Amino acid sequence: MKCVVAMMQHETNTFSTLSTELAAFGSGVGLKAPPSGEQAISIYGAADFAFAGMLAVARAHGADCVVPVTAYAEPSGKVDDDAFDSICKQICDAVKQGCDAVLLDLHGAMVTQSYDDGEGELLRRIREISPGIPIAVALDFHTNLTAAMVDNCNVIDGYRTYPHIDMYATGERAAQSLFHCLDYGITTRMSWQALPMMTHMIKQTPLRQPMKDIMDLAIEAVDNTAILNASVFGGFPLADIPHISLSVLAVEPSENFLGEGLVKQLCAMAWKRRHDFIFEPEPMVDSVKTAKQFETYPVVIADHGDNCGAGGNADDLSVLDEMLRQGLSSIIAGPFWDRQAVERMIACGEGNEITLTIGGNTSVPSIGQVGHSISCTGTVRKITDGRFVIKGPMQTGLEVCLGRTAILDIGAAQIVLSEERWEPYDPGCFTHAGLDPEGCRYILVKSRQHFRAGFEAIASHIVLAAGPGVCSSDYAQFDFKRLVKPMFPLDLDMTLEDRRPV
Ligand SMILES: [Zn+2]
Numbered sequence: 001m002k003c004v005v006a007m008m009q010h011e012t013n014t015f016s017t018l019s020t021e022l023a024a025f026g027s028g029v030g031l032k033a034p035p036s037g038e039q040a041i042s043i044y045g046a047a048d049f050a051f052a053g054m055l056a057v058a059r060a061h062g063a064d065c066v067v068p069v070t071a072y073a074e075p076s077g078k079v080d081d082d083a084f085d086s087i088c089k090q091i092c093d094a095v096k097q098g099c100d101a102v103l104l105d106l107h108g109a110m111v112t113q114s115y116d117d118g119e120g121e122l123l124r125r126i127r128e129i130s131p132g133i134p135i136a137v138a139l140d141f142h143t144n145l146t147a148a149m150v151d152n153c154n155v156i157d158g159y160r161t162y163p164h165i166d167m168y169a170t171g172e173r174a175a176q177s178l179f180h181c182l183d184y185g186i187t188t189r190m191s192w193q194a195l196p197m198m199t200h201m202i203k204q205t206p207l208r209q210p211m212k213d214i215m216d217l218a219i220e221a222v223d224n225t226a227i228l229n230a231s232v233f234g235g236f237p238l239a240d241i242p243h244i245s246l247s248v249l250a251v252e253p254s255e256n257f258l259g260e261g262l263v264k265q266l267c268a269m270a271w272k273r274r275h276d277f278i279f280e281p282e283p284m285v286d287s288v289k290t291a292k293q294f295e296t297y298p299v300v301i302a303d304h305g306d307n308c309g310a311g312g313n314a315d316d317l318s319v320l321d322e323m324l325r326q327g328l329s330s331i332i333a334g335p336f337w338d339r340q341a342v343e344r345m346i347a348c349g350e351g352n353e354i355t356l357t358i359g360g361n362t363s364v365p366s367i368g369q370v371g372h373s374i375s376c377t378g379t380v381r382k383i384t385d386g387r388f389v390i391k392g393p394m395q396t397g398l399e400v401c402l403g404r405t406a407i408l409d410i411g412a413a414q415i416v417l418s419e420e421r422w423e424p425y426d427p428g429c430f431t432h433a434g435l436d437p438e439g440c441r442y443i444l445v446k447s448r449q450h451f452r453a454g455f456e457a458i459a460s461h462i463v464l465a466a467g468p469g470v471c472s473s474d475y476a477q478f479d480f481k482r483l484v485k486p487m488f489p490l491d492l493d494m495t496l497e498d499r500r501p502v
Pocket of ligand 1: 140141164
């Protein structure tokens with residue numbers, strides 16, 4: 001048996017001005033292009049990724065696995081057509097060579113220059129080449145589910161966690177269902193429903209209500225009934241596309257008829273709780289004041305407006321500036337994206353004093369945000385290659401590459417500046433450079449939820465700070481032109497009957 005196993009992952013924030021070219025799909029692991037074959041397996045094959053779970057299940061099944069590409073890019077603006085076509089071609093060419101099944105680790109919120117639904121388009125192209133080919137897909141919890149995705153594969157399973165600490169297990173679940181069906185000649189039916197809801201990402205996590213009960217029921221159905229896979233997708237709201245949603249999907253053997261009922265039940269729960277998915281941020285200045293009042297440390301401050309894990313530039317320094325203005329000290333902060341500053345600090349050399357302006361290199365005209373920088377004098381404390389292996393629970397085992405990285409010590413704060421953008425969900429971004437997150441008073445990270453994977457256990461307190469940026473929870477800042485309306489919570493009093501299907 002021969003399987004094609006591949007990864008294509010990008011969460012697209014269409015309001016971001018950052019372009020997403022092919023190089024972006026390799027730079028997070030220090031490459032100029034996404035890896036393939038043995039190199040892909042050595043990078044992602046033993047880490048906590050759905051790709052790795054799929055590969056392990058296929059191999060355990062005795063399958064010969066071909067890996068045409070593992071493409072993973074940090075969230076940013078629309079994916080360049082050339083990059084998308086190149087990744088799709090690598091996967092489609094492998095399918096053309098002939099295979100018995102396809103296992104795909106996808107995101108579910110990819111928007112390209114030409115397609116609102118990158119994953120649906122990839123699956124459509126594969127099915128065009130090989131109409132009957134069995135396909136299993138693992139999707140991110142932030143999927144905006146579409147008919148093109150569901151109609152062009154046999155099995156879908158989504159992450160059950162946020163922070164995403166079950167990627168490998170999701171790949172396993174999707175692959176196991178597909179092999180089970182192939183072994184026993186079972187065809188699958190997928191039932192799904194997408195609700196017109198833009199939930200706030202801070203309120204989506206299945207760790208807490210309102211999502212917890214909904215996800216728990218989905219898992220219970222898989223554990224106790226003939227349903228093979230059941231997924232709840234929180235959705236990704238920062239994209240100006242028609243099909244943003246909170247959605248539910250169930251996969252079952254086609255002779256069963258349980259999935260539709262489960263989907264309806266879970267969607268009814270989510271819709272009933274829709275007001276509980278609204279997050280109202282307080283002014284950032286007040287959040288910093290709150291952080292200052294605590295007397296046990298470290299206090300983690302999560303700047304969630306400019307989170308590169310949702311497409312942010314990771315270079316707006318408004319929150320750090322406010323922390324310094326309010327007199328906070330013993331801060332470690334970052335990583336902030338600033339290639340010019342890194343270049344200057346490397347030229348200056350470790351141990352030397354430097355005066356420079358950091359951050360604020362990019363603005364976001366779509367929301368009227370002007371990048372906020374800080375001018376400061378400090379010591380270049382350390383230069384690193386930005387490489388470390390994740391030991392925490394999210395993407396465990398992956399060797400991340402922040403690009404060349406420099407630590408600026410300005411007295412009150414030790415600031416990590418790097419050549420690549422990376423959402424800090426593992427303390428390795430600090431510890432690899434000799435910084436001690438547990439020994440400081442304040443840890444400033446740009447993240448919404450994923451930082452909890454690596455920092456919640458060491459945090460004495462956690463404070464959310466709404467810094468400016470393209471990941472703002474204030475939807476009024478975004479000019480949605482293509483979104484199908486009405487949409488909750490933009491239309492607070494809407495009913496489901498008001499809405500035509502997308
Ligand atoms: Zn996600």
